[in-house]
Each structure stands twice: as C-alpha cells, then as structure tokens.
Amino acid sequence: LVLRGQVVGRSRLLQAQPRKMAVEEPAPAKEAKKPDEAKPGSKKKKADEADDLSPEDQALKSNLDMMVERAQETNAAVQKAALEAMVHEIRSSTSSMTSVPKPLKFLRPHYPTLKAAHPTCASDENRLLMADVLSVLAMTMGAEGERESLTFKLKGHVDDIGSWGHEYVRNLAGEVGAEFEQRGAAGGNTGEVVHLIRQMVPFFMKHNAEPEAVDLLMEVDLLGDILQHVDESNCSRICLYLEQVARYVPEPEDAGVVQTAISACRKVGRVTEAVRYALMAGDMEGVVEIINSCEDSALRKQAAFLLARQQVRPDLADESLADICNGAGLSEHYLSLAKELDVVEPKLPEDVYKSYLERKGPAATFDSARQNLAATFVNAFVNAGFGTDKLMLVEESKWLYKNKDHGMLSAAASLGALLMWDVDGGLAQIDKFLYSTDNVIKAGALLAVGVLNTGVKNECDPALALLTEYVENTQPAIKTSAVLGLGLAYIGSQREEVLDLLLPIVADTDAPLDAAAYAALALGLVFVGSCHDDICQSIMGALMERPQASLEADSLSRFFCVGAGLLYLGRQSQVDVTLELSKTLAGPLGDYCQRTLEVCAYMGSGNVLKIQRMMSLLNEHQEATLNADGKAGEGAGAPAGAPAAAGAGA
Numbered sequence: 001l002v003l004r005g006q007v008v009g010r011s012r013l014l015q016a017q018p019r020k021m022a023v024e025e026p027a028p029a030k031e032a033k034k035p036d037e038a039k040p041g042s043k044k045k046k047a048d049e050a051d052d053l054s055p056e057d058q059a060l061k062s063n064l065d066m067m068v069e070r071a072q073e074t075n076a077a078v079q080k081a082a083l084e085a086m087v088h089e090i091r092s093s094t095s096s097m098t099s100v101p102k103p104l105k106f107l108r109p110h111y112p113t114l115k116a117a118h119p120t121c122a123s124d125e126n127r128l129l130m131a132d133v134l135s136v137l138a139m140t141m142g143a144e145g146e147r148e149s150l151t152f153k154l155k156g157h158v159d160d161i162g163s164w165g166h167e168y169v170r171n172l173a174g175e176v177g178a179e180f181e182q183r184g185a186a187g188g189n190t191g192e193v194v195h196l197i198r199q200m201v202p203f204f205m206k207h208n209a210e211p212e213a214v215d216l217l218m219e220v221d222l223l224g225d226i227l228q229h230v231d232e233s234n235c236s237r238i239c240l241y242l243e244q245v246a247r248y249v250p251e252p253e254d255a256g257v258v259q260t261a262i263s264a265c266r267k268v269g270r271v272t273e274a275v276r277y278a279l280m281a282g283d284m285e286g287v288v289e290i291i292n293s294c295e296d297s298a299l300r301k302q303a304a305f306l307l308a309r310q311q312v313r314p315d316l317a318d319e320s321l322a323d324i325c326n327g328a329g330l331s332e333h334y335l336s337l338a339k340e341l342d343v344v345e346p347k348l349p350e351d352v353y354k355s356y357l358e359r360k361g362p363a364a365t366f367d368s369a370r371q372n373l374a375a376t377f378v379n380a381f382v383n384a385g386f387g388t389d390k391l392m393l394v395e396e397s398k399w400l401y402k403n404k405d406h407g408m409l410s411a412a413a414s415l416g417a418l419l420m421w422d423v424d425g426g427l428a429q430i431d432k433f434l435y436s437t438d439n440v441i442k443a444g445a446l447l448a449v450g451v452l453n454t455g456v457k458n459e460c461d462p463a464l465a466l467l468t469e470y471v472e473n474t475q476p477a478i479k480t481s482a483v484l485g486l487g488l489a490y491i492g493s494q495r496e497e498v499l500d501l502l503l504p505i506v507a508d509t510d511a512p513l514d515a516a517a518y519a520a521l522a523l524g525l526v527f528v529g530s531c532h533d534d535i536c537q538s539i540m541g542a543l544m545e546r547p548q549a550s551l552e553a554d555s556l557s558r559f560f561c562v563g564a565g566l567l568y569l570g571r572q573s574q575v576d577v578t579l580e581l582s583k584t585l586a587g588p589l590g591d592y593c594q595r596t597l598e599v600c601a602y603m604g605s606g607n608v609l610k611i612q613r614m615m616s617l618l619n620e621h622q623e624a625t626l627n628a629d630g631k632a633g634e635g636a637g638a639p640a641g642a643p644a645a646a647g648a649g650a
Helices: 002-024 027-033 041-052 055-071 076-092 102-120 124-141 148-155 166-186 191-206 210-219 223-229 235-245 253-267 271-281 284-293 297-309 319-325 330-341 349-353 369-382 406-418 423-435 439-452 462-470 476-489 496-507 513-526 533-545 548-553 555-567 572-582 587-601 608-618
Strands: none
Touching (some): 055 076, 055 102, 076 124, 124 148, 124 166, 148 166, 148 191, 166 191, 191 223, 210 223, 210 235, 223 253, 235 253, 271 284, 271 297, 284 297, 297 319, 349 369, 369 406, 406 439, 406 476, 423 462, 462 476, 462 496, 496 533, 513 533, 533 555, 533 572, 548 555, 555 587, 587 608
C-alpha cells in the first residue's frame, strides 16, 4: 500500500508540474526588471530564523541581547546585575545530546563583543563573572588550539567548576593536559593549573566518571591523588581501569600504575586483590607486607591459598599460612570439595567418550595400543587427584601391560596424576614400580613421583631423595624421566640442590642432547621467573657451542629455548640482554629462541606493542625453497618438528 501510494503521488506530481510551470513562467521576467529589490541570501536566512522562533525563544533572545548591552555599561551595579542574570540563564538551561542550550546559542554572536569588553569591566568581581561566561562560550566559539575556554576559566572563579555541567568540565579536561605540558616545558608556573585539576577530579568521581579522573591525573603526573577519593563504592572500577591502563603504559611507568591499584585496594581492606596486583608487579616483599599487615585471619588465609595456587611461597612468620602456601592439606581439601559436589565416584574413559550411545556392529572388539594410550591419558585427567580409578589402581590390574613402550611409560606416570598431592599415600603405591625390571616402567614411575609432588612442599623431600640417584643413570629413558620429575616436583621452588644436580648436565656439551634439553627445561620450571644468570648463560652457551647441525636435526633442541624463556616468565624488559644475545644464534632455531624469550617475558602483560609485533610476525611467511627437482620444500635449516617460519614461536 505504501509503494502504491508513492507511485500514485509521483504520477500526480508529474501531471501537476506543467500547469505549475505555466502559471509561474512570467515571474522570472518580472523579477528581472527589478533587480534592486533582490535581498542578500544571508539576510533572508536570518529573517527566516527569526520568524521560526517561538514567542518564548524570541523573548529569551531579546532578554539576552539586552543583558549583553548592559554588560558593557560603565555602571558596576548594572553590569553586575546583567552578568549575574546571564550566568543564571546559562546554568539553568537544559540540553540534550543533539542540541546546544538556547542561551549559548543566542549568545554565540556576542562572543567577540563580550571578549572585547572583558578587560574594561567596571570591577574585579564583574571581570570574574564575565570570564566565567566567556569560558563557557569559548567551548564552541574559541579558536582551535588557543585553549580560550581554559584561559578565561583561570581568570574567573575556579571553585564552582561543577555548576556549569559535565560537558563543560570534560571540555576543560581536554585542554588542561596540553596547558600543563606547555607550561612545564617553558618552565612556567603550573600551580593554578594543578589547583584547577584538583577541583575537577572530585566532580568526576562524584558523577561516576572514574576513568576520566584517572586519565586527567595521569596527564599531569599526579596519579597518586586519586587515592584521596577511593572508597568502597568506586574502588573496583578504579582498580579495574588502572589494571587495563597498565597494559598500555610503557615501562617502568606501568609498575607505578599497578602500585596505585595496590594502594587503593589496601585503603579499603581488599587484601586478596592487593596481593593479586602485587603478584602482577612481581613485588614479593609487598606481598609479605600486605599479608602481615592484615588483621583478619580469614582474609590472610584466603591470600595464602591464592599464593599456593600460583606456586609462590614467600617467607611468612605465621606457620599456618606457610603450611597453606606449601600445599599442606591440599589433597584433603580437594577430596572434601569433591564429596560436597558428589563427584568422588571414579569414571571410565567410556563415560567421557559416551561410546554406549554409538551403534556397534557384530564385529569383535580388539585391543589397540594407540586406543589404550588415549584411554590412559583420559583416565588420568578425569580422575586426577581423586586417588582412585577403574583402570590402574584396582587390584590385580593388567592395564599397564596393555600398552607398549612409551605407552607403558605414560601409564606408569599417570599414577602420579591419579594420586596427586597425596605424598604419603601415593608413594606407597608407586614404590613397587620403581623396582620393576622393565626400564620403561621404572622411568614412568620416576616421572610419577615428580607429578605426585607437584605443588606440594614436604619437609622430608621424598622426590629429591628418590630421583637424585637416577639422574646419573646410563639408561636414557630413566635419566630423562628423573630429570623431568625433579623439574615437576620442585616447580617454582628455586631449590639450590636441584640446581647443583642439573646445571652440569646442561653445561656439558658431551652429554646426550635429550638429557641436556630436558635438564634445561627442568631448570626453567624450578627457577621460573627468577632471571637466574648462571642458568641462562649455561643454556645460551649450550646453544652456541653445540654443533648447529645436531641442534637443527633434533626437535628436542627447542627445550633449551623454552627453559630459557621460563626463566624470564612475566619479567618483561628484564629479558632484553638475553634477547640480544639470542640474536647471535644463526638459523631458524635462533629465530625460534627469540620468539620464545619475547613471548614468555611478556606473558599475561597485555602489552599492546608486543601484541602488534606478534601479529605482524604472523603475517610474514618464509619463502619456500625449491629442491633440485623443482618441488617446494621446507624452510632451509628448520629443526625437525620445529616451525620453519620466523614468527612461528608466537
């Protein structure tokens, strides 16, 4: 119906046009005879605008015009009354997101007049009032880059800044930063600008504009002043914004932003959030201070559990908190939660696969080594930490022998995952496999000991006592399992005993490559985030001194790079020296080492520049080399199993 109406209306319009043109045809000739009567377009437009005003708007415009005339009087009382009336009209006006307040709209043509009359005001008080009016009008009438709104505000009343509205304060905030920077560079006085800023920040905080207050204070290097306005109602928003801002701020300024968030959380008693930000900043001394200064025992324990989850064990005076950080009772807490959730009953891999829903044919079932290996891993993950299952820990289980070679090693190692954190009870069930005559099963049991002790610190150090004697074993599988087991058992602990055992293996260029690579990875796990110089130098020395051909031929050489990267996990710019050293490594392995170091160092930082760099590396593609027969081959010199592209490490 709408389309039909449009078509009918258009046809009628076309039919009516000839008659209209015939009637109006003599009009241009008549107007051509009297060119003197033609009026300029601008005057006609103004007349039309005046005719469109409602009686109320016309009365307001007339009153404002009269106020402007009286504001130029030499009589101080008349001038003051006119300016006060003008201020009242502007403040009481309302506006929407798409329209300008009518008093400002009608006063805009008078901006040059008022600007010229400002220096000649009859009194100082009148000069302040007129400066306030000019500051508001300059929002739209001021010349670009001149910051006239701020200039006139500094000449007027500074204490009533919020009475002019939110948009006016935001406009001033945009000019304050440039003015402060210009005065600071010229060595001028910034006191009045800082005073104005400290009037604007409470206004922003009162109107839930915390991000604008933070941005304004950061522009003038006064971020610490935000702590004066932090309370229970706005702490979460302020800290969340500071956390995001820290991702975009260059070093070392980002640490100052995070420190401000820590102080804000401590002011309102949010201990766990303060600990989390201290961990983000890598401030272990701050973590200890925050926990020790807290008087609420429940919050102290909650913070200790947070540290235990992050594998951080600072020196705490309270033994109960130290036990929590060491993982004591972790298995009991885990099983207690499982009972409350009613998930203690062990599950079979088929419960995950839901194979009972599949239609099976009459064909006979048979064991597959690959399928059994997959079931071993699924069983370990789905029953991890529960201390029971239906494959490995049942009486007279033969599941271990349904696997082959490395499958048997994985099956034996899965015991560590099933019995995880229960050191006393788990070692009793793993111990019998340590006496197996099969080296593969024994290697899996050694790895299970490492997995069992992950995240738990035991005073007896059973992992160190059991695994140390196998580190020098001549069997490759046993040696590498013992080395990796030490890395998993003491992850993040920075144990010097582990360093003394494994560092010689990394530094020995005659040692087997797989043992040295696993030792580098284990040291990276134990000393994660420590920036340990001796370990880093040994790993980089091994990459430089070992034959390049052997490194490129074995994919395990990548573990050297991963171990070095773990040493700088989350340490950002502290990796710069090692990163420069890695650029001396030739070939794709050197590129892989650079990417690994850079990615590990900035892990979780949200650094926008590094993200952009990684995105650009993803867009680069290494040109494929051509073989003698003209077929495209892999990137020249790429280690087996390693990405050929330079940016693949991202």
